[in-house]
Amino acid sequence: MSSRILPRSFYARDAVTVARELLGKIVAHGETAGMIVETEAYLGGDDLAAHSAAGITPRTRVIFGPPGHAYVYLSYGMHDCLNITAEREGEPGCVLIRALEPLEGLDIMRARRPGIRTDRDLTSGPGRLTKALAITRADNGVDVTHGDLTVRRPEHQQHFEIDVTPRIGITKCADWPLRFVIRGNKYVSR
DNA sequence: GTTGCGATAGTCT
DNA sequence: GACTATCGCAACG
Numbered sequence: 001m002s003s004r005i006l007p008r009s010f011y012a013r014d015a016v017t018v019a020r021e022l023l024g025k026i027v028a029h030g031e032t033a034g035m036i037v038e039t040e041a042y043l044g045g046d047d048l049a050a051h052s053a054a055g056i057t058p059r060t061r062v063i064f065g066p067p068g069h070a071y072v073y074l075s076y077g078m079h080d081c082l083n084i085t086a087e088r089e090g091e092p093g094c095v096l097i098r099a100l101e102p103l104e105g106l107d108i109m110r111a112r113r114p115g116i117r118t119d120r121d122l123t124s125g126p127g128r129l130t131k132a133l134a135i136t137r138a139d140n141g142v143d144v145t146h147g148d149l150t151v152r153r154p155e156h157q158q159h160f161e162i163d164v165t166p167r168i169g170i171t172k173c174a175d176w177p178l179r180f181v182i183r184g185n186k187y188v189s190r
Numbered sequence: 191g192t193t194g195c196g197a198t199a200g201t202c203t
Numbered sequence: 204g205a206c207t208a209t210c211g212c213a214a215c216g
Contacts, residue, residue, distance in 0.1 A: 040208070049208070051201095059201065076209050077198035083208090096208060115211085127209050169208055189209095 004152040008145050011067035011086050015041040015093035018086040020180050022095055023162060026152045027082075029133040032108050034100030034123050035154065037185040040167045041178040042083070044092040048172040052092035062141045063092045070149060072130070072140040079127025080136050084144060084151065098168070098179070100129045101187040109133070125189045160185075 006025065011018055019041035026035050042050035042063075051073065052063040062071045063085055071083040071094050087093035100123040102109055109122050109132040116122065123129040130136065135149065144151050161183040166175050168189070181188045 042208075051208080054202075057202075073208085074198095074200055076207060077200065079209050081208065098208085121211095125209070167208070171207095 004155075005145055005150050006068075006153060008066070008068045011084060012088050013086065015043055015086040015095055016178065018084070018093075019095040019178070020162060022084070022097070022151070023180055023182050024154065024157045024160065026103065026154055027097065027100060027129075027133065027149075028104070028152060029135055029139075029149045030105075032102075032105035032133045034102045034104075034129065034133065036097055036099075036151075037101050037182045038097075038099035038188045039180050040096040040098055041086075041180075042094050042096060043178070044087070046173075047176070049167065049170040049174070049176075050092065050094075052094075060092075063094050065089060065141075068143060068145045070135075070139050070142050070144055072135060072137050074137060075127060080130040081126040082130050082135050082139075096126060097129065098126045099124045099181075099187050099189045100133075101185060102132070120186060124187045 019039040022036050022039050052060045066089040067085050069085045075081045082097045083094040085094045102122050123132045163181045163183045164177045165179045167179045
């Protein structure tokens with residue numbers, strides 16, 4: 001199974017390409033796993049919506065580090081959100097994982113998300129999926145090309161169309177078309 | 191089905 | 204001290 005883990009070269013490209021190609025891939029953490037159905041690219045340069053826009057700080061250091069690592073930050077004081085770093089080392093750029101389709105460990109996910117109505121709410125949002133897969137800031141900076149938190153190729157990736165829209169929940173660069181979703185997938189966030 | 195709003199804490203100015 | 208790459212619940216209809 002480890003042969004299906006995406007290699008570092010997959011991530012050592014521009015963040016837009018990585019964001020598009022991560023759709024349909026699988027995030028696995030421990031006994032739980034899901035297929036990526038929604039991503040957003042955060043760039044360097046004049047992308048003022050990116051955390052890295054303020055330069056290298058204790059928090060943003062990993063975004064400037066080598067590609068293929070997890071950047072996990074606290075959103076709105078409550079939710080941990082998962083990104084995967086892109087671009088070559090020294091260049092900022094990352095991909096926010098906004099939604100998954102649950103694949104493995106559904107019972108574990110349900111136990112971690114008490115109170116939800118349907119399985120649709122399990123991982124259909126950046127704060128939701130980290131809770132369901134138990135990804136926290138303790139995973140910040142880990143290498144996703146080996147270890148407990150990995151991104152893999154599915155055995156049979158089915159064909160899908162990609163919809164492109166502006167990113168969600170930001171005020172700067174709010175009209176840039178950098179959000180990518182699998183068309184028609186019911187686990188895409190609202 | 192929809193809209194509106196409060197919670198909550200780390201990060202940087 | 205302001206701001207935030209969100210979520211869940213309550214009040215509608």
